[in-house]
Amino acid sequence: MDILKRFNQGDRMALSKIISYVENQSLDYRKVLAKLYPKAGKAYRVGFTGPPGAGKSTIVDKLTSLLVRKEHKVGIIAVDPTSPFTGGALLGDRIRMQNLTNQKEVFIRSMATRGSYGGLATTTKEVATVMDAFGKEFILIETVGVGQVELDVVDACDTTVVIFVPESGDSIQAMKAGLMEIADIFVVNKADREGAKRIVTELDMILDIRRKKGEWEYPILSTEAVNNKGIDLLLSKISEHKEFIIDNHIFEKHRKSQIKTDIKKIIEHRIRDFIDEKILPSLNLDHIADKILRGEDDPYSAGERILAQINITNSG
Numbered sequence: 001m002d003i004l005k006r007f008n009q010g011d012r013m014a015l016s017k018i019i020s021y022v023e024n025q026s027l028d029y030r031k032v033l034a035k036l037y038p039k040a041g042k043a044y045r046v047g048f049t050g051p052p053g054a055g056k057s058t059i060v061d062k063l064t065s066l067l068v069r070k071e072h073k074v075g076i077i078a079v080d081p082t083s084p085f086t087g088g089a090l091l092g093d094r095i096r097m098q099n100l101t102n103q104k105e106v107f108i109r110s111m112a113t114r115g116s117y118g119g120l121a122t123t124t125k126e127v128a129t130v131m132d133a134f135g136k137e138f139i140l141i142e143t144v145g146v147g148q149v150e151l152d153v154v155d156a157c158d159t160t161v162v163i164f165v166p167e168s169g170d171s172i173q174a175m176k177a178g179l180m181e182i183a184d185i186f187v188v189n190k191a192d193r194e195g196a197k198r199i200v201t202e203l204d205m206i207l208d209i210r211r212k213k214g215e216w217e218y219p220i221l222s223t224e225a226v227n228n229k230g231i232d233l234l235l236s237k238i239s240e241h242k243e244f245i246i247d248n249h250i251f252e253k254h255r256k257s258q259i260k261t262d263i264k265k266i267i268e269h270r271i272r273d274f275i276d277e278k279i280l281p282s283l284n285l286d287h288i289a290d291k292i293l294r295g296e297d298d299p300y301s302a303g304e305r306i307l308a309q310i311n312i313t314n315s316g
Contacts, residue, residue: 046159
């Protein structure tokens with residue numbers, strides 16, 4: 001394919017088109033990913049999550065500028081809510097990170113959730129693979145920030161950064177949201193505001209229970225991203241975490257787990273397609289539902305009969 005040739009030559013327009021092809025799950029997009037996959041696997045993926053208004057975009061912006069100054073190639077995936085009018089990302093990357101859009105070593109892509117839960121879009125990991133194959137050394141993934149459990153970011157990234165602000169509420173709320181369990185690094189942004197030191201202290205007390213000698217320390221950092229304060233320390237801690245998980249063979253184990261999850265999802269997706277396209281059209285579900293509604297059948301027995309017809313049985 002001509003577009004793949006241009007992609008391999010470093011054509012940013014080809015990169016953009018392939019990302020769109022993958023994001024829209026166009027015909028045979030998995031075949032394109034299969035061709036690119038052998039070139040991927042070298043980029044380090046860092047996820048950023050936290051409640052809305054925590055300053056995730058600003059931190060990613062400042063961190064990217066620092067990485068570029070250190071001569072790194074950076075890909076950014078910003079996951080946004082879906083626009084009810086266009087179906088695309090509600091917020092655009094060029095609005096939030098205007099100073100980065102013209103930098104050659106930086107490629108930014110906004111993705112809409114399109115109904116996906118967990119903080120990421122359906123094909124976020126696949127888009128990260130495309131950027132990886134293009135030669136990006138760091139891929140920074142910013143979740144939608146719904147303030148709920150965003151476990152997808154752990155599965156997609158090597159290091160996860162959770163960002164709070166003093167206005168986020170107390171640490172108990174953070175625990176309820178599930179954010180304490182997914183983070184490798186904690187950041188209290190807008191640290192010049194009242195209540196910032198209290199949040200740091202509370203988080204530190206909670207994390208003392210989680211910390212064990214010889215294991216990762218789960219650092220808590222204070223930043224003022226707007227004023228570019230604390231960003232260099234954040235990058236340092238990301239580098240330390242990368243070194244820690246590689247030295248302790250956690251990185252390889254995590255990547256292997258991610259690959260197994262990917263295979264499982266691919267199989268599940270193909271099975272769903274098969275059921276939707278081949279099985280369901282041949283069934284008279286209205287007739288079956290009517291019988292169940294009249295009390296002449298039940299959904300469990302009906303489901304088992306259907307599975308038996310296609311030679312799928314469950315002894316459990």
